[in-house]
Amino acid sequence: MKFKTLLIYLMGIGYVWVGFQHFIDTSFFLKIMPPSFPFHKESVYISGVLEILFGSGIIIKKTRFFASWGIILLLIAVYPANIYLAYSENAQQAIGVSSFFASWVRLPIQFALISLAYFSSKN
Numbered sequence: 258m259k260f261k262t263l264l265i266y267l268m269g270i271g272y273v274w275v276g277f278q279h280f281i282d283t284s285f286f287l288k289i290m291p292p293s294f295p296f297h298k299e300s301v302y303i304s305g306v307l308e309i310l311f312g313s314g315i316i317i318k319k320t321r322f323f324a325s326w327g328i329i330l331l332l333i334a335v336y337p338a339n340i341y342l343a344y345s346e347n348a349q350q351a352i353g354v355s356s357f358f359a360s361w362v363r364l365p366i367q368f369a370l371i372s373l374a375y376f377s378s379k380n
Contacts, residue, residue: 265315265377272312272328279305288351291341307331315377325378332371339364 279286279301286301294300311331314324342348343360354363 261376264373265321268328268373268377269312269314269316272308272315274312276305276308276310276312279308285352286338289338289342289348291337294337304331304335315374322378325374328374329371329378332367332374336367339367 283298283301286304287297290297290300307327308331311324311327314320315328317324339359342352342354343356343364346356349356349359
């Protein structure tokens, strides 16, 4: 199996797993939602559905291009929650992470994930 194929399968499984976590542990995701953002619970559920959909879609070669771009757009859409987590001590304490992890590890990881999704969209 090629490295890229393995990476795509791991990404797909990862996104599906995290998508299901939106329904299993909704409170975790609610804790990192910016207070000014409306429809917290609905947004968590919608992003969970999209992660499951795009995670499944990236595994299937026929839908990979669109699923990859869906992941990219979703990662951009949820980035404000990651920024909020990076700057909110309350959110960090609520999910038990350090400010170092929230800002210097988690924020750049989003860019790496976007790059991987873009890489996956290419034949």
